[in-house]
Amino acid sequence: MKAAKVEDGVLTIRDHPMPTPGDGDALIRITSAGVCHSDLHLARGEWMNLPPLVNLGHEAIGIVEGLGPGAEKFAQVGDRVILGLGGSGGGYWCGACRYCLSGQPRHCAESKGIIGTFAEYFTVWARSLVKIPDSLGDNEAPLACGGLTAYGAVKKLLDHRVLPGRPVAIVGAAGGLGHYAVQLAKTFDYQVVGVDVGQERLDFVKSLGADLVLDATEPAAAVELVQREFGGVDASLIFSAKMAGFRLGFDLLGKHGLYVAVGIPAASEGNFEWNPFQLFMKDPTIIYSAVGTVQDMRELVDLAAAGRVTSHVSRVGPMSELGAIFDELAAGRYLGRAVLTDLSR
Ligand SMILES: [Zn+2]
Ligand SMILES: [Zn+2]
Secondary structure, eight states: OOOEEEEETEEEEEEEOOOOOTTTEEEEEEEEEEEEEEHHHHHTTTTTTTOOSSSOOOOOOEEEEOOOTGGGGGGOOOOOEOOOTTTTSTTBOSSHHHHTTTTTGOTTTBBBBOOOSBSSEEEEEGGOOOOOOOOOOOOGGGGTTTTHHHHHHHHHHHHTTTOTTTTEEEEEETSSTTTHHHHHHTTTTTTEEEEEHHHHHHHHHHHOOEEEEETSSSSSHHHHHHHHSSSSEEEEOOOOHHHHHHHHHHEEEEEEEEEOOOOOOOOOOOOOOOHHHHHHOOHHHHHHHOOHHHHHHHHHHHHHHHTTTOOOOEEEEEEEGGHHHHHHHHHOOOSSSEEEEEOOO
């Protein structure tokens, strides 16, 4: 079977042996796979201390074609499923430790990731699979990381009592995660302030339902407008891959606001610093939000099936175009996501 991997630092697409499902695993024939910014960072070794990964891809749709021992309780041959769970923690969790029982299986000492969906076939822990209705097409594969991560972040608004109707900034609103967050925040009735760069991207954010759009290339004007209009936003969700987006999201925040960091810029972007006096003045709640659980994935599939959230895919291609897609992604040339639609070539 064909698979894309990073071998000796080089992206290769070649034949590999078929995987066999182990205990509790399902064998999936991948029919589409989304290309996440994380795949690009991982392929190029752009995150601190992380060597380039061998396997790539962590959001996909496919068909169950085989089951390992015990997996039949959780999936059936022929099921059409979405898989990936954002890569981090979705490949296995014990279900019994304090992190699993408090809804944070990613921190479970036994957790395993899901990486390697840029392949014709992939084996995955069957409990992490979520069945999807035929009404959701293969272009919805990015729901498995981009959508799930955005949904996890928007749910944090409710956890921290940011009330529907209140203004919320989404920084990086036209990107692979942000475009879901705009739709989801509108679904939960927030006033959405969408932040991105350039007219084309801002027009796209507006078309997704944002109430106000701001150009991040003019941060002072953006902050002035939001502070005058709302006294600052109640929460900022930061999906940006640039540290300037982290700064702007903080400056847009009103007093006692909620700051939700989600994006992970390349290590070359440096650090984001606060002076403690700024914290004293603003008194923010600062949290991080990563991916989501299998239960979040089920809820998100239901929202997508109900038409409340849709993947915006502006580039599709066979796996052989992955190198070109990485270059285009690095250059910020997409609205929404790119999806590999043929994993056999
Ligand atoms: Zn991802
Ligand atoms: Zn656990």
